[in-house]
Amino acid sequence: MIKNASFSNQQKMTGGIPVLFRKKILLYIIILGLVIFMPANLETANASATQDKMNELKSKEQKLEKEIRQIDHKISENDQEIFKKETEVKDAKEDIEKLKKEIAVIQKRIEERDKLLKERVRYMYQSGGPVDFIEVLLGAQDFGDFVERISALNSIAEQDKTILEEHMSDKEELEMKKTEVANELEEVETNLEELKKLQKELDNQIENKKKLLKDVNMEEDELHMELETDISTEQNTAIETEKKRPSRGNGSFIYPAAGRVSSNFGDRSLGNHFGIDIAKSGTVPVHAAASGTVAKSYYSSSYGNVVFITHNIKGQTYTTVYAHMRSRMVSTGQSVSQGQRIGTMGNTGRSFGQHLHFELHKGQWNNSKSNAVNPIPYLK
Numbered sequence: 001m002i003k004n005a006s007f008s009n010q011q012k013m014t015g016g017i018p019v020l021f022r023k024k025i026l027l028y029i030i031i032l033g034l035v036i037f038m039p040a041n042l043e044t045a046n047a048s049a050t051q052d053k054m055n056e057l058k059s060k061e062q063k064l065e066k067e068i069r070q071i072d073h074k075i076s077e078n079d080q081e082i083f084k085k086e087t088e089v090k091d092a093k094e095d096i097e098k099l100k101k102e103i104a105v106i107q108k109r110i111e112e113r114d115k116l117l118k119e120r121v122r123y124m125y126q127s128g129g130p131v132d133f134i135e136v137l138l139g140a141q142d143f144g145d146f147v148e149r150i151s152a153l154n155s156i157a158e159q160d161k162t163i164l165e166e167h168m169s170d171k172e173e174l175e176m177k178k179t180e181v182a183n184e185l186e187e188v189e190t191n192l193e194e195l196k197k198l199q200k201e202l203d204n205q206i207e208n209k210k211k212l213l214k215d216v217n218m219e220e221d222e223l224h225m226e227l228e229t230d231i232s233t234e235q236n237t238a239i240e241t242e243k244k245r246p247s248r249g250n251g252s253f254i255y256p257a258a259g260r261v262s263s264n265f266g267d268r269s270l271g272n273h274f275g276i277d278i279a280k281s282g283t284v285p286v287h288a289a290a291s292g293t294v295a296k297s298y299y300s301s302s303y304g305n306v307v308f309i310t311h312n313i314k315g316q317t318y319t320t321v322y323a324h325m326r327s328r329m330v331s332t333g334q335s336v337s338q339g340q341r342i343g344t345m346g347n348t349g350r351s352f353g354q355h356l357h358f359e360l361h362k363g364q365w366n367n368s369k370s371n372a373v374n375p376i377p378y379l380k
């Protein structure tokens, strides 16, 4: 409108020369075009650039999620392998201890027998040995005495023979047990070497994940809210299972892992925190806080390796959640007892730094987490 007015003034001033007028019209159209159409085009361009940017971010996010999932999977596999090796080493060491005790018993028997045999040899020399054998027989008073003497000498010989046989077999067994110990020790050494290698691999994988997360400059926060999985079917099955068995426990829960509480219930600057975080470095076992049924054990892109346990305590359903674990050691539908190991503390899913995210729900777990309660007062 302002441009229009100024144009009218100019028109009046120039007196309406056709060529100039046409030029003015052209200028007017150009200006109008610049004023009206350009911003509109820019806006469209801006909108599509925003859309492109969003699509790019989304695909980046999806790519990242895939990479995290792969690394988490490797970390989990490795941790389970380490646990297996550690169990093997522990078993082998127990075997070695048992064998050593058995060896000590055999050795003691051998020593005692050695002493006995030496005494017998000494006695035989003192009494003249086989010569004395004839003298004994010749010294018989009558035939009855003679028979008695023969059988006595025989039984002494038999006894010596048995002792010698036992001695030989004990010595053989001792050698076998010693070889067994040597083999077991060798196995332990190999397993320990492999353990070291696996641990190094695990450290590398954890380092890779850190780098990956640093590269994309993600915010240092757990994004638990993003979970979209519906686990109501699994939960209902677990609740049915729990209801069929007598109530277990007295309503108190144990701390699911060692470590310090690094974040409390609700105390988050970014949104609500529906659980507590327990942090500790190294291989930290995670235990079931109370007896119950595993409603679901799976890998979630936000929770990482996560286990949901349904509890029935005096008719009240509770649900505990254990997230970001390095690996899981229980499966969906499994019955667990309080304190049973269910996994290892970790850093899987949307997690920065090793910790256990633990939730307690009075009732079922749901996506809005409306049943979440502060676990601290329940933990003993």
Ligand SMILES: [Zn+2]
Pocket: 222, 263, 273, 275, 276, 277, 356, 357, 358
């Ligand atoms: Zn947390």
